[in-house]
Every structure is written in C-alpha cells, then in structure tokens.
Amino acid sequence: MSFLEELNRIVDQYHDSILVVRQQTEQRLPAHQHKKGQLLLVLGGIAYLKTGEKEYYIPSNHYIWIPQNYPHNLMYNAQDLHIINIYFPESIRDDFYNELGIYPVSKLLSEMLSFSEKWQGDFFPGDWEYEFLYTLWSLLSKENLRKFSIQLPTTDDVRLNDITSDLRKRISEPLTLEETASQFGISVRSLTRLFQTKLHISFIQYVKMLRVIRAMELIKNTNLTVTELAYEVGYSNISAFSNTFFQLTNMRPTEFKAML
Template structure:
C-alpha cells in the first residue's frame, strides 16, 4: 500500500531525529513496523491497537509505548479521537522501553505535552526541542505508573471467533460457561480447553474484559448512568461492576467518565 510505505519512509528517513506527527496517519493502516520507538497518545476516545497476539485498548488520556520493529495497526470507532505520535530513535535504553505497555497520562506529562502542543515534524540533535522531547521520553520510565491491563488475546480459530462474536452480542445476558457451551454445541470441558489452548485465558476472564471494554464505550458514547451501564453489560450488582472495572483499569467507572469528558 502506497500510504503505508510513505508512512514508514517518513518515520525512518532520519534515523537520529525525533519525529512528531499529529495527523491521524496510522489509523486503519495494515500491520506495519518501523525502526524507531513510538509514543502514541490518545485523547477524546478509545483506540484499538492490534498486534499478532493481542488487541490492546487505549482509552482517552492514556498512551501506549511501542518498542521498535513491533508489528501493529491502529483502529478506532469514535469520531472525536485525537492522537499524537512521537517517534524516537532507538537508543537501547532497555527495561521499560523494551516492553509494549499502556499507561495514564500524568499531570507532568500532560504539562510537557501542552508546552509542545504546536510542535510538528523532525527535530534533530543539537536543537532544544530534541533535548526537551528526550527529557519527556526519559520521564516515562521514572513515573512508575500501573499498566492499563485490558489486553484481549486473539486467535485465527474460526469456531472460537464465532463463539466470541456471539458473546459480544449478548453481553447483557446472564452468560455462563455452561450456557455458552450448550449454545455452541460443545461440552463445558471442550469449550474450556478451547479458550485455554487458543487464547491462554479462561472464559470468565475473557468475558469480564469484553464487558469492561463495552462499558468504556458506553461511558464515552452514551448518556447512560453507571447503573444503566452495569445492567446493559450483564451486571446486576453495581458494586461488582465497579470493582471489576477498577481491577482491569486501575480506576473507578466515575473516574473514567471524568477523564473521558476532559
């Protein structure tokens, strides 16, 4: 694809520069990779980063750190999504910078991004912009923030994907392993084994993440209150919904709503 090759050329044509891109260039492109590491910041919506092994969900006011040469493609389904991409030359920093991870945008990082909000294009060594952006990068590993942990494993098993699609459409129901196995024409043991061998996760864990992802979408895109959202995704207990949301996102649903409305 011509646009894809152009993107990779733009990112990697100056190996030693830091590149800032504010256009939504990477959205809906096929899987690709580049020689620079990438800081992808999301504002105003929920982005979906797909890799060979997992789908990563990046809510508003969060960022994802992508190591160099890590195949990925970006998807989204909200109109007000705003993304900033900053590509850094690989400096073999190790640790934090060698692992893909999603984190909240801290107050310090937000202030640094606000200061550089009009910057765009390549910045080379020797410029004060390069030094500022390098400092921004170094700050990331010092904040010791908790990773955002919703990472859905993927599979090319068509039978399992059909089951998952059916689950997505019935999240408001009282779904159980037994009822799902019965509807799929499988034994509980076979369905359990299918999730474990193909996705390396239990049915319950996968269902919980699907429900919280749907809750994030409803919080962002509707005027439903938290009780209504809880019922809409299959929770009869608002406390259980809030606790599971916090377990996976490190914030309460009300905190997520406040963050999403900024």
C-alpha cells in the first residue's frame, strides 16, 4: 500500500470521527482528496496548496478550509513549517464549508488550538474532545473573516509554464509583456491571449501576484526594510509596492511583518 493510500485510509477510516494529525503528512504528495473536510492550519513557515485550477499561498498564522472530496496537494519551501490538520465529518450545509478559502487565525481560534495542543488521533461523538473540536469547526463560518486572496492560476500548457517559471526566476528585474514575448519568440497579442485563455488573468496581474508572494517569503525569512523589499521584488516605487501589497493581502508590508 502506498503512503497516499495509507493516508486516505487513516483519514477516512471512521466516517463519524474528527481526526487530528500533527505530523507533516501531506507535503509533496500527488493530488488527492478525502471524504472529510480538512482544516489545514499553517502556524509556522510558508505553505502552498495546489488544486487543478490554482496555487494558493498560505502564510504563517493562517488556515485553509478544504471541502470534502476536493482534490489538492500541499507544497512548501520553509524548514520551520508547522502544520496541523484536522479532518471533520461534514454535517453543516453552509456555503462557507462548501468553498475552499484561506483566512487568518483569529485570537479565539488561536486560544482554542492552544487549549487542545496535545490532542492527536480520532475523537468520536460522545467524547468531550469531539464536542470541543466540533464547536471550533462550527465557529469558523461565524467569524466573518475576510478571505486571503493570493491565488495563482495554474495550467498544463507547457509553453506557458516555461514562461511563468522564467518570470519567477527574474522577479527582481523589470518584467514587461513586450520583452517577455520577444524572449520567447511570440507576439505580444499571442502572449496576452495565452494568459487570458489559459490562466484567465492578465500578464500584469500575474506578475503582481508573483512579486507580492516573493515579498512575503522575504518578510518571513529576512530582515529587509520595506524599501529593500520593494527593490528586491522589482519595484522602484515604494508607494506602488505598498499599495499593490495591500490590494492583494488587505495588509501593508509592515502589518504583515508584525503579524508574523
């Protein structure tokens, strides 16, 4: 039995249990899904969750809710990654639990997680731990938190993946549609259409997201000033960098740093 098959067996072994898993079990596995809904908490480091359509950035002190039977796979690039997975047998029919979303860990949720920090394994109806975790789960939709919105679309188009990989490597350089089209031997019109038809996003918006994601990684892993961060991710205008960061994250770079 493969590790992926074993993981799915453990998660879905008891259809009515709430399962708490604290080991980093899902990283770098192929796309998979569970019969239970999944609360994936990132309490340290940086994680990326990939679905068939998008790649989601999950910063420290945020969680992602993954509905049941939702194909996904987890990636990361931080050594200090600290993740908690809690799998729930869904019973509340609420739009919140039917949609994948990323949210900040609130003070209330943080305190509840701290209280249950040593819990691991399956908990069943009738267990007081089950009732506590069920309450935690049901509160998620009632906090009315704003979704974190960094979502990079993905594609299986080989040519476009080569282009986006190159953009990632040269994120600190001036990146223009015209220069990129010339580098890859296609017309500006064709490249524009490629982004719109395959990724459903403009070239400029894609580059903005790449730059903000890279800035978040640098905030997490370095002590660069906001000015240094801006230059490192290709901005010569500090105000433009800060405004773009806020547009995509609802936070200024200094606020994001303080949160970490």
